[in-house]
Amino acid sequence: MTNNEIQKELKKYRWYHHIKINDEITTNGFKKETSTQKKILSVLDNIDFRGKRVLDIGCRDGLFSFYAEKRGASEIIAIDNNLSKGATEFLIPYFKSKVKMYLKNIYDLKVSDFGEFDIVIFVGTLYHLRYPFYSLKIVKDVLKNEGSIIIETGVYLDENKRAILYCPIDSDSEFDKTSCTFFNAKGLKDSLKSLGIIIEETIILSQKIKFRKIKNVIKFFLRLIFRKKKVFGIKTSHLNKYDQHIREIVGPVTRGIFTGRKNSEITEKYVDNYWDYHHKTHSE
Numbered sequence: 001m002t003n004n005e006i007q008k009e010l011k012k013y014r015w016y017h018h019i020k021i022n023d024e025i026t027t028n029g030f031k032k033e034t035s036t037q038k039k040i041l042s043v044l045d046n047i048d049f050r051g052k053r054v055l056d057i058g059c060r061d062g063l064f065s066f067y068a069e070k071r072g073a074s075e076i077i078a079i080d081n082n083l084s085k086g087a088t089e090f091l092i093p094y095f096k097s098k099v100k101m102y103l104k105n106i107y108d109l110k111v112s113d114f115g116e117f118d119i120v121i122f123v124g125t126l127y128h129l130r131y132p133f134y135s136l137k138i139v140k141d142v143l144k145n146e147g148s149i150i151i152e153t154g155v156y157l158d159e160n161k162r163a164i165l166y167c168p169i170d171s172d173s174e175f176d177k178t179s180c181t182f183f184n185a186k187g188l189k190d191s192l193k194s195l196g197i198i199i200e201e202t203i204i205l206s207q208k209i210k211f212r213k214i215k216n217v218i219k220f221f222l223r224l225i226f227r228k229k230k231v232f233g234i235k236t237s238h239l240n241k242y243d244q245h246i247r248e249i250v251g252p253v254t255r256g257i258f259t260g261r262k263n264s265e266i267t268e269k270y271v272d273n274y275w276d277y278h279h280k281t282h283s284e
Ligand SMILES: C[S@@+](CC[C@H](N)C(=O)[O-])C[C@H]1O[C@@H](n2cnc3c(N)ncnc32)[C@H](O)[C@@H]1O
Pocket: 017, 037, 057, 058, 059, 060, 063, 079, 080, 081, 082, 104, 105, 106, 107, 123, 124, 125, 128, 129
């Protein structure tokens, strides 16, 4: 295929990922996501994919699936509840890739579908999920014991004294309307621990300052300039804590990458049975 023919094919699709086709051509993905994607790739660089079965949840155009393939994964299953036509119609055949993409909602994923995996890549998706705990249980079910997990998601920023799930809807969400699930780092790590997954490394990415909340920006600058609690009848923002006023302007959410391993021995049988199966607490 000539470069002109490739370009013509690529124009048929809407791309999310920047995927290199050859030395001159890359898919025209969303610009604002590239720095997070690069960071995820740099974390994946530390993982040995050779001979491993990999699951990519919420795979979109397959950037991370193709990456796993290049790094020597033996089998890559990728699921999404809206499959990328660009990936299935063009990229997979063009690369002669062995990545298998399936239209599947994570909530419908069972071990009996594809078996267990050595590595689960669960990036850019958890914060979109309405039933976050259930999705984590499913991820735990399909991950082999000792298997590795990489989760990248929106993270609620706080002091991490308590395990928190922040669940905004509509315009309260820091991202788009479908982004409704933001654990704080402790909330995600503790929830995973209760399922038998230990997070070994956490990277909290710096906040992207988008000045979305224009009223907070105005309040912030009014306080900065006039140094008063109220200016022109408008309550100004607090300047006493740097973290606090930055959050007032940009919102309380950033992105974070969590890598860890399953160790089913750490789960507590009693709570496990209580949550997921049966228990005999008040019948015996
Ligand atoms: C923000 S994109 C992230 C794509 C890619 N994983 C990344 O990080 O670059 C979220 C993807 O998750 C998919 N998704 C959202 N909810 C899902 C669900 N319940 N089950 C499967 N995929 C889902 C979306 O269709 C979308 O392709």
